[in-house]
Amino acid sequence: MSKTTALQAISTPLTSVTLIEASAGTGKTFTMASLYLRLLLNIGENEFGRPLNVNEILVVTFTEAATQELKARIRQRIQQAKNQFIDYQKTKELAIFADSDNRFLVQDPETETLTARYLEQLDLDIAIQQLKFAEQNMDLAAIYTIHSFCHRTLKQYAVNSGIHFNLELVTNETTLLTQLTNAFWREYFYPQPIEVAQFIAQHLQSPAVLLNTLRPYLTGETPKLASNRPHLLTMSLQEFLQNEIGAKQRELREVSDKVKAQWQQHFAQIKALFLNEFEKESVGLNANKFKRPYFDNRVAAIEHWCTFGTDFIPPNELWCFTKSYIDGAFKKGFEAFQHDLFDWLEEQEEYFKTASESIQQDKMWLLFHCAKVLNERLNAHKESHIQKGFNDLLRLLKQALTSESGEQLADLIRHQYPFAMIDEFQDTDEQQYAIFSHIYVNKPDCGFMMIGDPKQAIYKFRGADIFTYLKAAEMAGEQRFTLNKNYRSTPELIHAVNELLDFDTAFLYDKIQFDAVKAGKNQPHFVLNGEKQAPLHFYVEQERSSDDDIAECCAENILHWLESADKNLAVFDDDGKQKPLQSDDIAVLVRTGTQAEKIQQALRKRGIASVYLSDRSDVFCTEIARELVHILSACLNATNEHAILNAVSTSIYALSAAEIQKIKQSEALLERWAERFESYFRTWKFQGVLPMLYQLLLDKGEQSAELSIPEKILALPNGERRLTDLLHLAELLQQAAPLNESEAALLRWFERQVQGGDESQQGESQVRLESEQKLVKIVTIHKSKGLEYGLVWLPFLHKNIGDNRRNNEISTYHNEQDETLWDIEEQHKEESEKEQFAEEMRLIYVALTRAKYHLSIVVPQMFTDWNGWLYVLTRGEIGMKKKIDGKRNGADLASQIQKQLNQKLGENSCQISALSASSDLRQLDLKVDSQNIAAAEFTQSIEQNWGITSFTALERMHSNKLARYRSLNEQGGLLEMTKNDDDDGRSIIETTVENQALWVEFSQGLSPLDFPRGRMQGTALHRLFEKQQFDQPIDPQIIAETCHKLQLEDEWNEALQRWITQVLHTPIDGVALAELPAQDVLKEMQFMLKIDRTFDVKAFNAALEQHHPLYQQPYQFDEIQGMVRGAIDLVYRHHGQYYLLDYKSNALADYRPEALAADIQQHHYDLQYLIYSIALHRYLQQKLPNYDYEKDFGGVRYAYLRGMNGSGKTGVFADKPCYALIQALEKLFYA
Incomplete structure (x- = not known):
């Protein structure tokens, strides 16, 4: 095992493979930001060789939240350094860089002299400009999650990686995996x-x-x-x-x-x-x-x-x-x-x-x-x-880098990002490390830095592999550094945790050693009732205590803290400066949601508000969701007595049994409730489901003195949680409304969600925090990693790791080649258990290092099985057998630890109390500091004419038929786009002899002319072409999904597949869609065209009259200003030219070119394709060097699907607007 050296951020080599091991609380993020500054300024010893821009420094971490936090911290440090340089330029005082809260590159005051020395390397004027440039361009900074980096790289280098150009990321593959299974x-x-x-x-x-x-x-x-x-x-x-x-x-x-x-x-x-x-x-x-x-x-x-x-x-x-x-x-x-x-x-x-x-x-x-x-x-x-999941991104990039052209791809990535920092590297796996090692290891003119802590590798269940980290650490050789000062916790707590964990086999593997950290700075002390509290407090069970008993003791202790804080007797004291303890300074770390619920119940009984920060449950699975089904059903069935009684029986209305019985027996009361639900339904129908639910919430019913629904819900136990869930569900219903054809369809969708029949909307349906007030935090140990809390309770640290293991969990182990293998026949049971025990020890370490001031930990009366907490208390003496030899008395072990800590660290380093809770249940009664709160008054003006429009909205304006659409958005000036106007009833619908001749081969069965008409059918066909890969055989699953969605008979499966095959093989000016390779196809290209000033409709009509052969009459638009939004069905490349294509499923009497031109004019599709042409023209201008409209823009194609029979003579409309018209229109959009 290579030795580690204490890191100095100012002198760490930047052109080699480097590993930084950052123990908990040692300023990892500060160090990363310091290294980032060095790269921007090219400062310090062993510098990179040239200043780098923010888009050249690749920083990779593992979660979106960590990415955003890291970007914010780096941006803050850049601003801080810029301001310090400006001040130093004026004053030449080094004290500017010695501020304890605003150090430049290093955290320790004794190394500030280094800062002074390296400042001499800089031209301050240039450095300030570099930092200003970096600050302005932080939105371009290459700070990504690992999956985002892979996704960007595969799309950017699609040709080199051999990956589909239209690679589509699916963030949740549950539906696919369920279907396959x-x-x-x-x-x-x-x-x-x-x-x-x-x-x-x-x-x-x-x-x-x-x-x-x-x-x-x-x-x-x-x-x-x-x-x-x-x-x-x-x-x-x-x-x-x-x-x-x-x-x-x-x-x-x-x-x-x-x-x-x-x-x-x-x-x-x-x-x-x-x-x-x-x-x-x-x-x-x-x-x-x-x-x-x-x-x-x-x-x-x-x-x-x-x-x-x-x-x-x-x-x-x-x-x-x-x-x-x-x-x-x-x-x-x-x-x-x-x-x-x-x-x-x-x-x-x-x-x-x-x-x-x-x-x-x-x-x-x-x-x-x-x-x-x-x-x-x-x-x-x-x-x-083309749909790929997160795992596919890693696999595909690794495959691309190890292919024959992989070295060229690695060179391109390395040229784009000559320096890479990988955060949380202990959570890596073999694929992730293989990707970065192929790009950076043993390569010239680049730097690669791995930053992590093997003691905090606790995400094996997500695929993290500690053995990959250890292998990578060995490759770093002598370039292996450590951060050895803890800036989080008080010195007393740091030394206490050091004593607990400082033994040779603390983490079971020789390659993972515990190095005692030093105190980085003095911290305030936790003082309770005038006495400085010990950093550790053990609560020892008296008899065999249940989890409920433990939760009661924990809640009782927190109650005591908060009652003392209310009297200003629980404070954090910093040399006389006192900060009162508040609820959000307290965290209870648990292993499971069940344990969290027990803690919350115990706190709730004492009137203490808390929040479970690791709650990942689905809002559709809550009781309030099931009750909301009854409410919506009553709105749809206001004449149904049973539906009304179901609705009023829910806790949402909180009626008593007597009140419900009274409604049932009184026709007058039942009629009033029916009218009430009928009123809600009218609001739902004409305004939307969200306004309706808000009306329901604010409606006080018969008596003005009656409580509103929110007031009733908040009066219930856990009422804030229930009300938050109800409002969340209302939002989800509103989001789903446009995707469902009617109110009844929306209710059916909601019922499926509540029953768990459909895939959840990924993260959108995860329950939200019920309050942002200062609450006691309850969080799992896994979720607490990387976070810090003032006072930490660990009530269930002693719970056996086997207690919550799934019965069907597959046992794995690592062989000598560090490969993960299934241990089916339990030949490697010892290795497998050792890996489990080692991860448990790392989880214990994370739990013990979250607190700033104080830890309270439960110690059981007796240990009989292996347990990580017991392993710590016995300093590894129990070994690694699941069944330990004999029983271990928890009280004796706690006393031994107390004696050891008090001897080494001084008296009052550790306290011991009996685990108990008072039989006299007290409620927290805090003094209320009442404040008059008033909403701020808005005094600015809002541009009333600015809006977002589209072809559909413009065409509707021209047709003067807005009254048929009751969209709230239209009333408010923001026009929502509905792109697919196919089959809206305005087309000629009759089967002519000419049409029958188009589909001779379908004469024995269903033909495209028989396909149902309607907007939903048109949308379904659009989605089908979006999903189907053109140069591949027709996917039967896509066909089946389409038929199922449209509720078509089984015989349509074969007919639809034949039809789509014909469409894809119909020549369109010499090329069929089926002949287009994937890299020459871009589907659903969305765009936003900015209108710099009020759109000149008169000039628009004049340009059309002069240059557009399909122009019939002047367009009549309202005043337009803002954005034009749209999505082009298909952009494809053929013989170096780019074409836009739109699908139409309109049912016509004739599909020959002249008939299609008439339909284009009737529906004003020419207006649509002119807008699309401007969008594609602008896009190509930006993307193609030496772009020329006449040479590079191929034209417009409209594919009338019912008329495309493979001959190429029918079903396709073609045009290419003249360049003079494009120029004229472009001037109207861009001032």
Whole structure:
């Protein structure tokens, strides 16, 4: 293992592979910003060689939140350095750089002399300009998440990487994976015989459970494993089901049937033996092993298995009737029962024990084969679709970099980003490291810096691989540095945590060592009731305490803190300057959501508000969502008594049983409620679902004194949470409304979401924080990483790591090549458990290093199993066995630690209290500082004529038919765009002889002329062409999805596939869409055209009259100013020219060119394609060097889908606006 050196940001080499290990609280972000400044200014020792721009410094981290925070911190440091240089230029005083809160490049005052020395390297005028330039261009800074970097790189270098130009990122692949798993389940498991089907039902349970188990391994690569049975690796899944599981299950069933028969044959005799014994005055059976209730319960379980049981493995109760168990159940001096069944069951127990172990291995093998097949199918799907997930981005970029042209791609990336910093590198994996090592390791004229802390590698469940980090660390060689000063916590707390963790095997692996950190600066102390508090406080269980008992003690302690703070007796004291403790200074770190709920309930009972910051539950799964279904149903069915009663029975209205009964019995009351819901429905229909729900919330009903719904909800326990969820659901309904055709369709969509039938809207439906007030924070240890809190409670640190492991979790380990392998046959159980224990120790480290002033930790009365907290308290003495030798007394261990800390660090370094809560439940009663709050008054003016419009809105204006559209947005001046006006009823709809001749080959079945008409059908066809890759065979799944969405008969599947095939193979001026390679196609190109001044409609009409052959009459528009928005269905490149194409599904009487021109004029599609032409023209001007309209712009094509039969003679309209018209229109858009 290479040694680490304390890092000096001013002199760290910038042109090599460097590793920085940053322990918790040691100023990692400050250091990264300092290095960033050095690169911008080319300052310090071992500098890069030239100043870099912000878009040349690649900074990669792992979450969007971390990206935004890092960008903000770097921007702040750039501004700070610029201002310091300006001030220094005026005063020449170095004290400017010595401010403790605004240091330039280093955090320690003793190294400020270095800053003075390196300032001499700078020309301050140039440096200030460089920093101003960097500050102005921070929006261009290359600070990305790992997936964002991969996505950008693949799209930017699509040709070099061989990746589809229109690569589309899907951030949530749940729907795809669910579809693949369901199809796989049907194909492989439905046809299986009863024995195999029963095994699958028992051990895999359902497609959803299978997907949940295998999801971490559905990455496109078959899992690796080591086995003594290599022949199983080469088997197909069907062979494994038939030859392994089927054969074993049949044998097991035969033996199981024999056991049942033997038991039923001899049970009467067995029962008589026991009943006779129970009736004796002196019973020979040991009551701890056999007494009458035990016997009855065991017999009942066995009888149930014999009669109804489908499991081939007998219940454990049967083995209480083996010879060895019966012999051991009798007291000394008594003769045990003798029966042939007891001897026979003794033999069977061993058989079934072996069978159970074999079943567990067969289950793991089955999961392996399932993962193999699912990955193959996932890869096949990804190959034929442009949609890619996060894992695909990494895989594709790695593949591109390791291909034949990979070195050229690496050169391009390295030229673009000559320096790269990877944050949180301990959370990397093999693919991520392979990407950056191919680009930067052993390459000239570049720098590569890895920054992380192996002690905080806690995200294995997300795919992070600590062994990849350790391998990368070795490659850094001598360029391995550490940050060794903690600027977060008080010196007393730092030294206390050092003492707890400073032993050789603290993190189990030799390559991960704990280096004690120093205190970076003095911090205030936590003072309670006039006494300085110890940095550590152990709460020791008295008896076996439940989780509820622990939560009560935690809440009681927090109550005491907050009551003292209200009297100004709980403060943070900094040499006499006191800051009162507030609720948001307190954090409770938990492992699970269940533990968080227990803490919240205990706090709530005491009137203490809290917030669970790790809550990832879905708002559609809440009770308030289920109740809102009834409310919306009542609005749609205001004449239905049952619907109304369901609605008023919800907690949203909070009516009593008597009030509900009164409504039911009174026609007048029922009628008033019906009118109320009818009123809500009218608002919903004409204004929208969100205004309707706001009306409902603010409606006080019959009496003005009656509470509104928000007031009623807030009066309930957890009312703030419920009201937040209700408002959140209202917003989600409003967002979904435009995607559903009617109010009834919106309700059906909402019901599907609540039932969990549809994929959630990714992050949009995650519950929101109910309040931004200062609340006690409850957060999981995993989520707390990187954060800091004043006072930290750790109530469940001692909970066993096995308590919450999923039963079906797959055991893995790393081999000598650092590959992750499945341990199916438990040959590597020790290595696997060591990895689990090591991650637990890293989780313990994260928990112990979040606090600034104080830690309160629960210590159980007795330890019986391996536990990370016990491992710390015994300084590793317990080793790495799940079952420890003997029991360990928690109180004794806590006392030993207290004695050790007080001796080394001084008295009052550690306190111990009994874990208890007062039986007198007190409520937190804080003094209220009332303030008169008033909303600020808006005094500025708003431009009333500015808006966003589109072709659809302009065409509607011209047709003077705005009254038919009740859009609120139109009334407010912001016009929403609906692009697809196909089949809106204005086209001529009749089947002519000419049209029938178009589709001779469809004469025996459905033809495109039979395809249903309507806006929804037109939109569905647009989406189909958007999803289908043109140069690939038609995807049956896309066809099936389209037919399902439109509720078409099954016979349409084949007809639609034939039609789309014909469309793609219809020549359009010499090229069919099917002949276009993926890199020459851009779908759904969205644009925004700015109108610099009020649009001159008169000049617009004059330009059309002079240069446009399809011009008929002057356009009549209202005053337009703002933006024109649109989306071009397709832009394609052919023979070096760029064309725009729009799909139309209009049903016409004739599809020859002259008829299409008439339809273009009738619907004013020429206005549409002129706007689109301007947009594409402007885009090409920016993207193509030496762009020339006549040479590079190919023209406009309108594809009338019902008329495209493959001949190329019908169904396609073509035009190319003359350049004079384009010039004239361009002047109207751009002043």
